[in-house]
Amino acid sequence: MIIAVDAAGGDFYPANPIEGGLLALTENPDLQIIFVGPESMVRDELSKHTYDEQRVHVQDAPEIIGMEDSPSSAVKNKRNSSITIGIGMHKAGKCHAFVSAGNTGALLAASIFILGKLEGVSRPTIAAYYPTLKGFRLLVDAGANLELKPEMAVQFAKMAQVYSQAIMGIESPKVGLMNVGEEDEKGTENTKEIHSALKSLEGFIGNVEGRDIFPAKADVFITDGMVGNILLKFGESIPDALFKMVHSAFSQVQLDEKEIKNVQTVLKTALNPFNYENVGGLPFLGVNGVSIVGHGGSSALAIKNMIKAAVDCVESDINGKIVASLN
Amino acid sequence: MIIAVDAAGGDFYPANPIEGGLLALTENPDLQIIFVGPESMVRDELSKHTYDEQRVHVQDAPEIIGMEDSPSSAVKNKRNSSITIGIGMHKAGKCHAFVSAGNTGALLAASIFILGKLEGVSRPTIAAYYPTLKGFRLLVDAGANLELKPEMAVQFAKMAQVYSQAIMGIESPKVGLMNVGEEDEKGTENTKEIHSALKSLEGFIGNVEGRDIFPAKADVFITDGMVGNILLKFGESIPDALFKMVHSAFSQVQLDEKEIKNVQTVLKTALNPFNYENVGGLPFLGVNGVSIVGHGGSSALAIKNMIKAAVDCVESDINGKIVASLN
Numbered sequence: 001m002i003i004a005v006d007a008a009g010g011d012f013y014p015a016n017p018i019e020g021g022l023l024a025l026t027e028n029p030d031l032q033i034i035f036v037g038p039e040s041m042v043r044d045e046l047s048k049h050t051y052d053e054q055r056v057h058v059q060d061a062p063e064i065i066g067m068e069d070s071p072s073s074a075v076k077n078k079r080n081s082s083i084t085i086g087i088g089m090h091k092a093g094k095c096h097a098f099v100s101a102g103n104t105g106a107l108l109a110a111s112i113f114i115l116g117k118l119e120g121v122s123r124p125t126i127a128a129y130y131p132t133l134k135g136f137r138l139l140v141d142a143g144a145n146l147e148l149k150p151e152m153a154v155q156f157a158k159m160a161q162v163y164s165q166a167i168m169g170i171e172s173p174k175v176g177l178m179n180v181g182e183e184d185e186k187g188t189e190n191t192k193e194i195h196s197a198l199k200s201l202e203g204f205i206g207n208v209e210g211r212d213i214f215p216a217k218a219d220v221f222i223t224d225g226m227v228g229n230i231l232l233k234f235g236e237s238i239p240d241a242l243f244k245m246v247h248s249a250f251s252q253v254q255l256d257e258k259e260i261k262n263v264q265t266v267l268k269t270a271l272n273p274f275n276y277e278n279v280g281g282l283p284f285l286g287v288n289g290v291s292i293v294g295h296g297g298s299s300a301l302a303i304k305n306m307i308k309a310a311v312d313c314v315e316s317d318i319n320g321k322i323v324a325s326l327n
Numbered sequence: 328m329i330i331a332v333d334a335a336g337g338d339f340y341p342a343n344p345i346e347g348g349l350l351a352l353t354e355n356p357d358l359q360i361i362f363v364g365p366e367s368m369v370r371d372e373l374s375k376h377t378y379d380e381q382r383v384h385v386q387d388a389p390e391i392i393g394m395e396d397s398p399s400s401a402v403k404n405k406r407n408s409s410i411t412i413g414i415g416m417h418k419a420g421k422c423h424a425f426v427s428a429g430n431t432g433a434l435l436a437a438s439i440f441i442l443g444k445l446e447g448v449s450r451p452t453i454a455a456y457y458p459t460l461k462g463f464r465l466l467v468d469a470g471a472n473l474e475l476k477p478e479m480a481v482q483f484a485k486m487a488q489v490y491s492q493a494i495m496g497i498e499s500p501k502v503g504l505m506n507v508g509e510e511d512e513k514g515t516e517n518t519k520e521i522h523s524a525l526k527s528l529e530g531f532i533g534n535v536e537g538r539d540i541f542p543a544k545a546d547v548f549i550t551d552g553m554v555g556n557i558l559l560k561f562g563e564s565i566p567d568a569l570f571k572m573v574h575s576a577f578s579q580v581q582l583d584e585k586e587i588k589n590v591q592t593v594l595k596t597a598l599n600p601f602n603y604e605n606v607g608g609l610p611f612l613g614v615n616g617v618s619i620v621g622h623g624g625s626s627a628l629a630i631k632n633m634i635k636a637a638v639d640c641v642e643s644d645i646n647g648k649i650v651a652s653l654n
Contacts, residue, residue: 133571143507146515180470180556188473188553210560214568226515227554229507233537234558238565241541242597244460249597259589262582266590270569270576 007037009102020303071105097290097310124286132216143229150197176208176218280306334364336429347630398432424617424637451613459543470556477524503535503545607632
């Protein structure tokens, strides 16, 4: 198994992608990694580590796509970036998957333009892992498709069900449609049409509300990319906000140093469900390949887990299963 | 000042509305309360308390609108409910405001049908208090208008600015448009049009994202009722989810009883920003009157604070200020 890793993506490149890639190698003896990025930068960073040289390769990609670059123009104009070269290698069969903590829009655009769509897929989607009291569940779409149409919603739901089952180990994934109320007739005309279209889907449990996310009333929460992206970013901001709220609470509650430390330990443990490092990245579902994007702030551990998710996708033939479920 | 209180609304009527109303009387010597609901039920509950009988009135309203009743049919068919009678009394000038912890949709429908709209308002809106690190801020629309148009967004923003300033004491309220990115060109065609329309508004700071809510990057977060309602209900579910996460953390971190109690005290204090009791209810902005709805689970304290918010709205002539800001 060969996985290409974007060595020039995210807020902490090249250190974190390279450390993460090497961690993945120690965990999986059948793995080879191709680091894609400016060659001298990658080799400099690699020289700080010891590793099995037989299993580590470097592909030069001198251009850098920044986090703020416009996705489609970056893909068109920076043909020698790690994202375009990495996805191009995947298209050419030189690796089984590509993972990046870089510009999400650019990776999505490159994945759709270069890899193309799976048979029967009208629009690929970004599925986001969302923290719940039962562990991570999927929120789909997380920002790739700001408007949702009924047939898209059905495809997104089916693809997310396949992913939940094959990669997340959820046996019979339940699908809920994010809405303002539980009753069938709630929502906009468009939401009602989506609801009708989803009715015949196995596992569809109807409308779900904002309060149903944390208890994981559904395993797959279907929504448009506007709601999904706002919820995703809001959710990511919860742990930091809570730590700040707890910090101000310390001034109101009399505690000694040891007690403060206890509270912080409990809180850190309690907020583990929010720890994206454990899942690493967000899969693009519906593209003809395996392409995973991670949080810009991805740690080495997060990168390692993105690589693991990519390996799981390849080994479980996720795309074959998606095509079978759609056709 | 006379405030009518729905004695037959919410999950805990008549106990909480009546206790809350009587609490408000002790706090504000210039206040009179009219409890609206089935007369014998109200009088039975009142008999459990001692209070100044000169300042407490009862208006019989034998019908009950349940939390699950369809709003418009409830208002049309249950003409003797506390909501329709209470709003009718407000329309007739028999009280200065009406507050209820009952069916939000029914109260909104009754407010619009019976009180009508303020001069120049195209659509009334529900503004939700949202917890942030700087205290509550407004999220508008919270579910009354599932689709947002540019001219509505501008009106909602202006009305929320007036409310933030007059009632919440925020001097120059900043307005942000909820979106998937900060750049002007982000979002759907509709979002871009709304963005353009808001550009000339004083205090508009541009697009904001999900991660900008907790730091209160804006004082007024403008969004459609679908996003607003999902975020509102999600936000309300955070404290309970966190207590559950902390509870499971206790099994992983070795703490004695006293230490566990410390953590719970800190957490409870830390989560105070989420305590809706302090603000009581959500104001309807743009109706020709003062009508405030509270959480179904409102405590007596929450009801008392809803009444205080209603008094503030009347005393500050919030509606005169809204009309002036729109015209």
